[in-house]
Structure formats: C-alpha cells, structure tokens
Amino acid sequence: MLRLRPFRQRQLPLTDRWFADADTQRWLGGPGWPGLILDLHKRPLGEYRGAVETGRYSWLAWDGDTAVGYVGCETYDRCTTWDGSPDGRGVVKTLPVPTANLSYVVDPALRRQGYGTSIIAALMASSQITHVSLFVAGVEPANTGSISCLLKNGFQPLDPAPDWEGTVYYAGERI
Numbered sequence: 001m002l003r004l005r006p007f008r009q010r011q012l013p014l015t016d017r018w019f020a021d022a023d024t025q026r027w028l029g030g031p032g033w034p035g036l037i038l039d040l041h042k043r044p045l046g047e048y049r050g051a052v053e054t055g056r057y058s059w060l061a062w063d064g065d066t067a068v069g070y071v072g073c074e075t076y077d078r079c080t081t082w083d084g085s086p087d088g089r090g091v092v093k094t095l096p097v098p099t100a101n102l103s104y105v106v107d108p109a110l111r112r113q114g115y116g117t118s119i120i121a122a123l124m125a126s127s128q129i130t131h132v133s134l135f136v137a138g139v140e141p142a143n144t145g146s147i148s149c150l151l152k153n154g155f156q157p158l159d160p161a162p163d164w165e166g167t168v169y170y171a172g173e174r175i
C-alpha cells in the first residue's frame with residue numbers, strides 16, 4: 001500500500017515534471033495547477049455547485065522514499081449533478097451522502113505500473129476522510145487510463161452520457 005502524506009508548498013518542485021507532461025496538461029492541468037490547488041486549500045470552505053464543502057485534502061503518494069504521484073480531494077455534504085449549460089438548470093440531482101471529489105496524477109516516468117489504481121485505493125482507505133461514503137471523479141471519455149484506474153477500484157459511471165462539459169462522473173462507494 002502506498003503512503004499518503006500531506007502535500008506541502010516546499011514540495012512543489014517534486015511535481016514540476018509531472019505537470020509539464022502533455023497528458024497531465026490535457027487531462028488535469030499545467031505547471032501552475034499544483035500551486036493553485038495549495039493556494040485554494042488555504043481559503044475558507046464554501047459552497048460549490050449546490051453542495052456545502054466540508055474539507056480539502058492534498059497528498060503526495062509515496063512508495064518508500066519515492067514520491068510517485070499526487071492525489072487530492074474536496075469533500076462535500078452531498079453529491080450533486082450540476083447543469084451549467086446556457087439554459088442552466090443548476091442542480092438536477094442530489095445524492096444526500098458525504099462525498100469526495102478526486103483528482104490524481106502519477107509521475108509520467110512511473111505510469112502503467114499500477115500506481116494510479118493504488119493511489120485511488122489509498123485515498124479511499126485514508127483515515128482522514130472516514131466520514132466520506134461516496135467517492136467521485138469527473139473524467140473525459142477519452143482518458144482511458146484514468147477510467148481503467150477507477151473501474152479497477154469498483155467505480156461506475158453515475159451517467160454514462162457525457163454531461164454539458166463533456167465529463168462523465170464515476171462514483172465508488174466505501175467498501
């Protein structure tokens with residue numbers, strides 16, 4: 001099992017190469033993304049797409065002394081499905097269960113060795129978010145690697161049709 005340890009500002013250089021990678025930029029974000037996330041996590045909790053934020057977490061995943069990837073989540077009091085299309089209906093569905101919304105990336109040099117799958121499993125097992133019962137990740141359908149990692153952890157699409165942003169949300173329950 002990988003160990004998750006809090007991601008600190010001083011560790012940003014460790015992730016530079018990960019976020020310079022073309023696939024990371026395509027599916028998650030570019031070089032500014034991790035700094036932005038750490039800044040965002042200092043702000044007071046608020047509301048997002050009709051759900052009340054209950055926490056924010058960022059970790060590096062370590063295999064021994066090697067940082068192999070990043071995983072983080074925002075937690076909410078419920079799971080909402082949001083329609084932000086031009087005719088904007090807002091919240092169209094609510095599951096009233098404590099939910100975590102996941103993001104993750106693996107060091108490009110270490111991909112396809114099982115770390116992506118293990119990082120998600122480690123987050124779901126984290127003792128810091130035992131209050132969460134539903135884990136959700138938004139993925140674009142062409143991101144087959146990410147989808148495989150989620151399916152291997154028992155996630156299933158909430159709705160297989162991409163939403164107004166072209167995203168499919170996969171959800172997994174705490175086992």
Ligand SMILES: CC(C)(COP(=O)(O)OP(=O)(O)OC[C@H]1O[C@@H](n2cnc3c(N)ncnc32)[C@H](O)[C@@H]1OP(=O)(O)O)[C@@H](O)C(=O)NCCC(=O)NCCS
Binds near residue numbers: 103105106114139148
């Ligand atoms: C998605 C990502 C986390 C996967 O990490 P990983 O360590 O390669 O994942 P795993 O090794 O656990 O792979 C799980 C399965 O997906 C497959 N897979 C991984 N990357 C793949 C790719 N690019 N294309 C097709 N299949 C892929 C693996 O072969 C494995 O399947 P197998 O066990 O049947 O061989 C990694 O590619 C990444 O960081 N991508 C950029 C950021 C990103 O997309 N984050 C998610 C945003 S939703």
